[in-house]
Amino acid sequence: MKKSLNIIFLIGSLGLMSACGSDENPLPIVEEELITTLIVTLTPAVGPTITLQSQDLDGDGPNAPIVTVSGALKATEFYDGAITFLNESVTPVEDITLEIQDEDEAHQVFYQAGGNAQMSVTYGDQDANGNPIGLVFSLSTGLASSGTLLITLRHEPDKNGVNVDNGDITNAGGETDIAQSFSIDIL
Amino acid sequence: MSRIYLFSLYLFVWSPLAAQQPDSCNFALTGSVIDEHDQSRLAYATVFVKELNRGVVADSLGLYFIDKLCPGSYTITVSHVSCEPNTLSFDVRGSANKDLFLEHHIEALQNLTIEGLKLNDRLSSAPSERLDITVLERHSGNSLGDALQEITGISALKTGRTLVKPIIQGMYGSRILIINQGVRLQDMEWGEEHAPNVDINSASGLTLVKGASALRYGGDAIGGTIIIEPSSFLSDTLYGKTSVQAQSNGRGGAFNSELYLSGKTGWFTKVQASLKRFGDFKAPDYHLTNTGSLVTGVSLNAGNHKKAQGFDLFYSFFDADVAIMRASHIGNIDDLIQAINSQQPLVISDFSYRIDQPKQEVTHHLARIKYYRSLSKATDLEVQYDFQHNQRFEFDIRVGDDKTKAALDLELITHTVSGSTKLNKTSNVPLEVGVMYRNQVNFANPDTGIRRLIPDYNRNELAGFVTGTYHLSDHLKLDGGLRYDFVRIDAKKFYQTSRWLERGYDQDFGETVLMEIGSQILVNPIFDFHSFSGTIGANYYWGNNAELRINYALAQRAPNPSELFSDGLHQSASRIELGDLRIAQETSHKIGATIKNQKGRWYWELSPYFTLLNNYILLEPDGVEQTIRGAFPVWVYRPSDVIIMGLDARTSFTWNHHWVSDHRISYIYGQDTQLGRALINIPASNLKNKVTFQRLEWYGLRLSLESSIHFKQSRFPNNNFQAFLPVANTFTEVDISNTPRGYHLINLISTMELPVFGLAGTTFGFSINNLTNTKYRDYLNRLRFFGDEVGRSYQLSIKVTY
Structure with a gap:
C-alpha cells in the first residue's frame, strides 16, 4: 500500500516538473483588416466642401463611433462625392480604399437617403465588369429638408441582382463591412 | 474443437x-x-x-x-x-x-475491471443509461451527439447538421464530461459551435451518467458524464469488422474497419480507422449550401492484460473539416433582421461537396499509457499518463490577402497523470482512492490578425477522490464519494483599453496589468478555484426485476476560459460576446431517482430529477453595441440562480413473439429564479414512440417505425431588443427569443442478418429518416434563423464481421 502511494507521488511530481508554462508575453494582434474610419467629402461647384466622418478606433470595443458632419448641404445643389476608408489602429495609418479598389468586383458602396432628406446619389465609377463600385459618386440635393444618409459597404454583393447597379441594396446580399448613418440637413 | x-x-x-x-x-x-x-x-x-x-x-x-x-x-x-x-x-x-x-470472456474482463472501464466504476445509484454497439453502428455516419439522443432525457445543441453537442437533462458544454478510453477529453468545448472530438466508430458502447456522480473522472460534471467504452478483450483471437453506410441526403456516407488480434499470453492489438464524407445536405425545399464535412479517425490499442498486472497503450487521431452553412454568416443586426424575416436562406446554390468558408478544421490527438497491478486479492493499483493535443482553426469569409487565413487558431496541449487504488475489494465495503494532476497550455496564434477570443493561458489542476460502496444486504446497497479539485488559471490577455475601463476592471484587477501597447492593455490575471464535490445514494432491489435508485450529488465547477475571458466580436455568431473576470464557480445540488420494473412482458421506468444551481453561468443577449460596421447584439456571460427539474419516463411492452413497442417522454422545466423568468435553451418536451416487428427466423429481420414528437418550447426568456433602422428612421424589435413551432418526425429502421460472406454474420440495414420529409426548425439549433433542418434521407448499411 505504502509502496503504491509512493509510485503515484513519484509520477505526479514528474508531471509537475515537466509542466512549466512559458513565461513569454503574447504578441499584440495587429488588426490589418479593421476599418476604423470612413470619410466622405462632398464638394460643390462653389462653396465649402462638406465632410462626413465616422471614426471607431476601438472597432468592436464598447465605444460607439464618433460621427461628425461638418455642415449642412445646400438645397438643389450638385456635389462631387468621394469616400475613403482608413485603418487608424495601425501605424502608419492604412488606406483600405486601395484594397477595395484592388478587389473592386467584390465590393460596392450603397448610399440610401432616409427620413425626409431630399437627395439622390449616382455612381461615378465602374469595376472591370462595368458594375458600379461607389468610391466615386455624385450627390444632388432637392428642396430644403432633413433626414439621414446611410452608407453601407458590402463585401461580395450580387452586383447582378435586380437594381443593385442603381444603388438599391435590397437584392445585393453579401456581408456588411461598414454601415454608418449620418444626420443630414439640407438648407 | x-x-x-x-x-x-x-x-x-x-x-x-x-x-x-x-x-x-x-x-x-x-x-x-x-x-x-x-x-x-x-x-x-x-x-x-x-x-x-x-x-x-x-x-x-x-x-x-x-x-x-x-x-x-x-x-x-x-x-x-x-x-x-x-x-x-x-x-x-x-x-x-x-x-x-x-x-x-471472464478472464479478460477481470482485468478490465482494474482498468476502470467497467460500469462498476461509477457509483451505481446515479441514474444512467447505456447505448449498445448496435445503436452506435446505426449512427456510424453521424456524430456522438446524434447517437446520444436515443437516450431518454438527452437532446442536442446543434450548429447546423454536423456540429452536435449533447444536452443532458438541460445542461451542456463544460458541464458534461466525455471520457474516452478512461481519458477526460479536453476538446475546447467552449463555444456553442464546438462539437466533441470523438469518432463514434471507435466506441463499442456508451454509458451516460445523468449527474455528477462519476467522481473518478471529475467533480465538475454538473450535467453528467459520457463514458465511451473500449472493446472487450478476448485472448487468442483474430476478429475484424467492416461497415459501410451510405446516405442519400448529403450524398455521402461512412466507412469503418477494425481488426483485433490477441495471443494466449495476454498480448493484444487493435487497429481501427474510419472515414466520413458528406456534401451539402438538403432541407425539404432547398439545398443547405456549404454544409458538407470530411471526418477521419484512426485508433490503435495494444498491451498485455494479465490478472496480476498489465499495461495498455492507446492512441487516437481525429480530424474533422466541417463547413458551416453559408447563409448563416452575416454582418450586423440589419443582416440578422433580414435573415429572420426571410423564410429561406439568403444564399442557396447547387449541391456540392466543397467545404468553403465559413468552416472549422479540428484535429485531436490522444495518447494514453496505463499500468495496473494487483497487489493482493483485495487491492489493485493503477497509474495512467495521457496526452492530448488539440488544434482548432475557424475560417470566416475574409477579404484580400487574408482570404485563406484562419480567423481563429488555437492550440491546446494537455498532460495528465493519475493514479488510483482499489481497497477492500473482497469485503462488503470496497473503496477506491485516487489522485490526479493535470497541466494544460493554450496558445492563441496571433497570425490570424483578429483579436483573440480565447487568450493564452496555463491551467493546472490537482485533485483527489475517494468513493465507496456498502453492501448492506442483497436488496440494499449504499454508495458515496468525495472529491476535491484545485484549479489555477494563469492567463495573459490583451484587452482593448476601452473595454477594460468599460467593464470597470481597472478598479478590480488593476494590479494584473503588465503593460499598455497602443490602445491595448496586456494583463495577467491568475485565478484559483477550490471545488468540492460529493455524492451519496442508494440502490434498492425487490421482486424479480424491480429496482429503485436514488442519488444526491453536490458539484462545483470552475468557470471555463470563454466564460471568463471572451471579449469581442464572434464573427461566426455575429454577436459580441463578453466574459466576466469576476465570475465565481458554479455550485449544483441535484437529486435524481430512477424506479424501474420488468414485470413479465411489461417494462417501465420513471426518472424524476431536481437541480438547484447557484451561480449558474449562462450566456444571454444583453442589448446592442454600435460600431462602424453597424450595430451588434451583445451576449454576456452572467451568473444566476437557477432551477432545472424534469421527468424522463419510459415503458415498453412485448405484445407477442413478433411485436414490441417502446414509449418515452421527457419533460424539463428551467427557471431563472434570480430574474423570475424562464431559462434560455431548455429543450422542449418530447414524446417518442416506436413499434418493432421482429421475425428472427427470417434472417433476424427487425423492422421498426419510430415517431418522435417535439413540442414547441413555450417557456423562454424574452431577450428581444430594439434596433435602429436608419433608412426607415425607426426602431424595430428584433425577435431572437421566440421558439419555432413543434414538429413530428417519422423514421423507419430495418435490419437483417444474411450469411453472405461465408460463415460470419453480415448485417444489412435500411432506414429512412424523416420519412414524411417534414419541414421544421429546432429551438436548439443555433442556425435556426437561417434555414430549415435536413429533410428525408435514405440510408443503407452493410456490416461484416470476421
Missing part, C-alpha cells in the same frame, strides 16, 4: 431427457443470447431450463427458441464456452421474446 465437443455433450445429455408436456403448454420463448460487454450475439450458446431439464443451443446468430412451455416460473441457465453461466428466473404467461445476457 473443444466448443464442438461441448455442444455435442449438451445435446447428448439433454435431448433424451425432454419431459412430457401437458397439452396447454404451447408457449414459446425466443430471443438472442447477447454478450453483455460488447453487445455482440453469442453463437451456439446453450439455454437450459431447469424445471423441464431441457436445453437448446442457439444458432450461429445467437438466436434461441424454446417451445412447449407451460405458464409458470422457470429457472433458465445460459452458458457459453469460456463464459460464466448466468442463471435467471422468468415468468411465462404467454409466448415472449427475451434477450439473455452473458458476460463473455
